[in-house]
Amino acid sequence: MQVISTVREPLITGGKTIKDVTEDICKQVEGAPSKSWIAAFGLSFLLLAVGGAFLGDLFWTGIGRWGLNKTVNWAWDITNFVWWVGIGHAGTLISAVLLLFRQKWRTSINRAAEAMTIFAVFCAGSFILMHVGRTWLAYWCLPLPNTYGSLWVNFNSPLVWDVFAISTYLSVSLVFWFIGLIPDLATIRDRATGAVSRFIYGMLSLGWDGSTKSWMHYEAVSLVLAGLSTPLVLSVHTIVSMDFATSVIPGWHTTIFPPYFVAGAIFSGFAMVLTLMLVVRKVYKLEDYVTMEHIEMMNIIIIVTGSIVGIAYTTEFFIAWYSQVPYEQYAFLNRMTGPYWWAYWAMMTCNVISPQLFWFKKIRTSLMMTFVLSIVVNIGMWFERFVIIVTSLHRDYLPSSWVMFSPTLWDIMCYAFSFGLFFTFFFLFAKYFPVINMAEVKAVWKDSNPKVYKARRTISNDWIPENERVEEVVH
Amino acid sequence: MKSEHSHHTDHNLDERFVFSDGVRKTIFIILGLGVVFFAIGIAMLALGGSGHDAHALAFSGGESGSVDSGHHGYHWTNRLVVNFWHNNIYFVGITIVGVFFVALQYAAHAGWGVLVKRIPEAFGGFLPIIGGLILLVFVVDAFVGNHVLFHWVDPSLYIENTPNYDPIIAGKQAFLNTPFFIIRMLLFLGGWYAFYLAIRKNSLLEDLEKHTTSKYFWKIKTISTLFIIFFALSSSMSAWDWVLSIDTHWFSTMFGWYVFASWFVTGAATITLGVIFLKEMGYLKSVTESHLHDLGKFVFAFSVFWTYIWFSQFLLIYYANIPEETAYYLERLSSDYYSKFFFVNIFLNFFFPFLSLMTRDAKRKVGILKFVCMVVMFGHWLDFYLMITPGTLKENGGFGFLEIGLAMIYLALFTFVVAKNLAKSPLIAKNHPMLEESLNHHI
Numbered sequence: 001m002q003v004i005s006t007v008r009e010p011l012i013t014g015g016k017t018i019k020d021v022t023e024d025i026c027k028q029v030e031g032a033p034s035k036s037w038i039a040a041f042g043l044s045f046l047l048l049a050v051g052g053a054f055l056g057d058l059f060w061t062g063i064g065r066w067g068l069n070k071t072v073n074w075a076w077d078i079t080n081f082v083w084w085v086g087i088g089h090a091g092t093l094i095s096a097v098l099l100l101f102r103q104k105w106r107t108s109i110n111r112a113a114e115a116m117t118i119f120a121v122f123c124a125g126s127f128i129l130m131h132v133g134r135t136w137l138a139y140w141c142l143p144l145p146n147t148y149g150s151l152w153v154n155f156n157s158p159l160v161w162d163v164f165a166i167s168t169y170l171s172v173s174l175v176f177w178f179i180g181l182i183p184d185l186a187t188i189r190d191r192a193t194g195a196v197s198r199f200i201y202g203m204l205s206l207g208w209d210g211s212t213k214s215w216m217h218y219e220a221v222s223l224v225l226a227g228l229s230t231p232l233v234l235s236v237h238t239i240v241s242m243d244f245a246t247s248v249i250p251g252w253h254t255t256i257f258p259p260y261f262v263a264g265a266i267f268s269g270f271a272m273v274l275t276l277m278l279v280v281r282k283v284y285k286l287e288d289y290v291t292m293e294h295i296e297m298m299n300i301i302i303i304v305t306g307s308i309v310g311i312a313y314t315t316e317f318f319i320a321w322y323s324q325v326p327y328e329q330y331a332f333l334n335r336m337t338g339p340y341w342w343a344y345w346a347m348m349t350c351n352v353i354s355p356q357l358f359w360f361k362k363i364r365t366s367l368m369m370t371f372v373l374s375i376v377v378n379i380g381m382w383f384e385r386f387v388i389i390v391t392s393l394h395r396d397y398l399p400s401s402w403v404m405f406s407p408t409l410w411d412i413m414c415y416a417f418s419f420g421l422f423f424t425f426f427f428l429f430a431k432y433f434p435v436i437n438m439a440e441v442k443a444v445w446k447d448s449n450p451k452v453y454k455a456r457r458t459i460s461n462d463w464i465p466e467n468e469r470v471e472e473v474v475h
Numbered sequence: 476m477k478s479e480h481s482h483h484t485d486h487n488l489d490e491r492f493v494f495s496d497g498v499r500k501t502i503f504i505i506l507g508l509g510v511v512f513f514a515i516g517i518a519m520l521a522l523g524g525s526g527h528d529a530h531a532l533a534f535s536g537g538e539s540g541s542v543d544s545g546h547h548g549y550h551w552t553n554r555l556v557v558n559f560w561h562n563n564i565y566f567v568g569i570t571i572v573g574v575f576f577v578a579l580q581y582a583a584h585a586g587w588g589v590l591v592k593r594i595p596e597a598f599g600g601f602l603p604i605i606g607g608l609i610l611l612v613f614v615v616d617a618f619v620g621n622h623v624l625f626h627w628v629d630p631s632l633y634i635e636n637t638p639n640y641d642p643i644i645a646g647k648q649a650f651l652n653t654p655f656f657i658i659r660m661l662l663f664l665g666g667w668y669a670f671y672l673a674i675r676k677n678s679l680l681e682d683l684e685k686h687t688t689s690k691y692f693w694k695i696k697t698i699s700t701l702f703i704i705f706f707a708l709s710s711s712m713s714a715w716d717w718v719l720s721i722d723t724h725w726f727s728t729m730f731g732w733y734v735f736a737s738w739f740v741t742g743a744a745t746i747t748l749g750v751i752f753l754k755e756m757g758y759l760k761s762v763t764e765s766h767l768h769d770l771g772k773f774v775f776a777f778s779v780f781w782t783y784i785w786f787s788q789f790l791l792i793y794y795a796n797i798p799e800e801t802a803y804y805l806e807r808l809s810s811d812y813y814s815k816f817f818f819v820n821i822f823l824n825f826f827f828p829f830l831s832l833m834t835r836d837a838k839r840k841v842g843i844l845k846f847v848c849m850v851v852m853f854g855h856w857l858d859f860y861l862m863i864t865p866g867t868l869k870e871n872g873g874f875g876f877l878e879i880g881l882a883m884i885y886l887a888l889f890t891f892v893v894a895k896n897l898a899k900s901p902l903i904a905k906n907h908p909m910l911e912e913s914l915n916h917h918i
Contacts, residue, residue, distance in 0.1 A: 005911060254728045255788045256729045
């Protein structure tokens with residue numbers, strides 16, 4: 001038996017029944033696409049197409065189209081890659097790590113967050129494919145049998161570790177997400193009135209019959225995948241950080257990078273989940289499932305991870321001074337006061353200073369402020385990667401190689417392409433898949449329904465303190 | 476019907492820990508043995524038969540530390556000072572992690588641990604003593620002693636155009652100078668103690684209420700959050716001060732979190748052991764396998780976390796192979812004496828807890844949990860040995876009666892103070908609003 005304390009907020013509000021859960025979530029999938037959905041999807045697809053045209057030109061002509069030069073040989077490409085892969089941490093973190101921490105509020109947001117994760121990793125992967133230059137030979141990153149001459153990957157390179165880390169992460173996340181979808185897809189299949197949707201959702205739900213045996217297998221697989229995902233989600237950004245930190249470039253080589261990158265990834269991932277969920281809950285009227293409590297929890301995670309990132313920035317700065325290594329000292333001073341000072345301060349303001357506003361309950365429970373700050377955080381996290389990559393590279397050891405980086409239209413449009421890709425997938429997901437995990441929400445429903453909640457409380461202890469009696473009724 | 480909780484359940488919520496003669500006897504036996512070992516250790520060192528003649532001989536002429544060669548020469552008392560410092564750092568970690576653990580429970584709204592929270596809470600009572608010892612050992616070594624612990628306290632390093640001048644250390648003077656160091660020390664220790672007192676006071680006030688109340692819960696939650704912010708900054712900075720600056724030239728941005736990870740997992744193991752010992756004495760009947768399972772998960776997860784931090788720091792320094800940074804690992808790995816500790820450290824703190832606590836069953840069996848927690852406590856004690864000894868004693872480090880004896884003395888002292896503190900309040904926070912969750916915790 002489980003007891004839920006009165007100091008906990010309910011997970012679902014509005015006195016929803018189990019039937020309501022199915023109804024509220026399925027109706028978005030079953031209904032005809034709304035005009036606003038068609039407009040949003042059309043816009044995303046347009047962005048994908050226009051960005052795709054520039055990308056095609058980049059493939060045809062070569063990455064000389066980008067603003068890279070001999071000194072700054074990584075810039076927006078890798079910035080965008082790290083930014084997207086960072087965003088792609090929240091889903092698995094919510095599903096796997098919050099599961100381990102028994103955070104039940106995750107059930108309302110894990111589905112959309114996982115989908116977002118997968119699409120973000122697609123976008124990240126697209127930059128890896130772009131930046132190799134000859135994308136059609138990208139499979140050379142894999143250790144294939146050596147029939148092409150002296151071709152073999154360098155296992156000493158963290159870039160190769162990254163290929164494995166990200167492809168494994170993507171595969172496991174995809175399987176995890178899909179397995180989680182099966183019972184819900186079966187619900188939609190069973191409710192479907194048209195032959196086409198019954199056929200498609202029937203195929204997708206893999207013959208799910210809802211028997212005890214099926215649930216048993218389902219639970220076992222979920223647990224195994226959660227166990228696999230937890231080290232994976234941490235390893236991905238750890239290895240991304242090692243792309244930089246194993247080098248000897250001042251500003252890149254710092255031992256705090258692995259945990260600090262992971263914290264930053266969670267930070268930006270949660271910000272993106274908030275940006276998307278705030279829109280989805282409004283448009284789909286899911287305010288009783290993604291409640292203020294959910295938003296506040298995510299905002300708290302943003303304060304914690306934002307502060308960790310802030311401490312890491314400060315630690316790097318301090319240790320650079322403390323090390324008395326002139327190169328280190330210069331690299332960090334140059335970040336703050338050099339020609340890229342604006343990028344540095346954009347990063348500091350967006351990542352460290354503005355999330356501190358969430359310490360105020362009024363702000364972290366304000367939808368508008370949360371929405372604005374979630375976007376601010378993602379701008380800040382883009383600048384963080386830009387600062388790390390470009391400011392560390394643009395000052396070479398030889399002053400004759402000192403340059404600035406300026407993006408070309410292709411840099412900008414390839415970034416736009418990734419947004420097109422992301423939102424095209426996300427809008428498709430939001431229309432044709434249940435955005436909230438119905439099965440899991442139903443599983444926590446008992447813990448949050450105010451009526452059941454009160455009755456359960458009396459099982460173990462029928463005495464309710466006087467000052468809390470009134471509050472109980474209000475819930 | 477009115478105010479009695481226990482009335483409805485089989486739980487004894489009013490139980491108190493009695494610091495019995497039996498418990499005292501056990502502690503005094505550990506203390507007595509520790510003193511004997513310590514005395515033997517000192518006698519062996521003072522009489523020159525420490526068993527480390529080979530090391531000592533390598534430093535010819537260092538046997539009696541004259542005023543001139545001060546911190547350069549090796550005298551057996553150096554080993555004594557380093558031992559005190561090693562145990563100071565190790566035990567202050569366990570102590571403050573106790574308070575931090577309680578704060579985390581409140582800040583994270585965690586209900587499962589209410590039944591056991593008085594145990595880590597009691598750790599805080601050791602703060603004044605361990606804090607005093609830290610201050611005392613530092614002051615003695617810096618002002619009276621041989622500058623064994625911190626090379627940088629030597630004023631001659633900062634005088635330009637003299638043979639002792641060290642431009643790197645001189646560059647760090649704005650941070651590494653004795654007055655500022657002591658101010659920071661007082662700030663961290665004082666701040667930790669103040670937060671502990673605030674949490675403890677409100678926790679005990681809650682007990683005096685007639686029935687369950689959330690008033691103190693929210694108050695402690697606020698204090699806990701503030702403490703976590705303070706601790707996030709002060710734990711890293713204290714690690715820079717008290718441990719990193721021993722190898723004065725060396726630096727690593729990860730180091731603060733590395734020390735924190737080591738402290739935290741040791742604290743989690745100590746809390747788990749405390750709960751197990753109390754259960755074995757017949758207390759905490761309401762604590763079930765589920766609670767132990769959760770504590771075991773902390774020990775398991777943070778052993779992995781420590782390894783993650785350890786590995787990341789090592790790999791990045793090894794890979795980049797920059798001489799300023801590799802110096803730290805060379806000092807340990809290329810030493811005939813320390814290299815074995817280096818590998819034992821990884822085994823005891825990663826492979827052993829990882830493999831033995833992997834299964835669900837292992838985390839729910841008192842016997843296994845007890846043994847693993849003891850190993851983890853010892854393993855991290857060695858981890859701190861490996862952080863502190865090479866930089867201070869160089870190749871004169873030793874491991875014998877002195878080390879084991881002093882650790883036992885500290886352990887007895889810690890246990891005595893914590894047990895005494897624990898006996899002052901009821902074992903269970905009976906008015907905690909999440910107590911019911913903890914009593915009905917099943918996983």
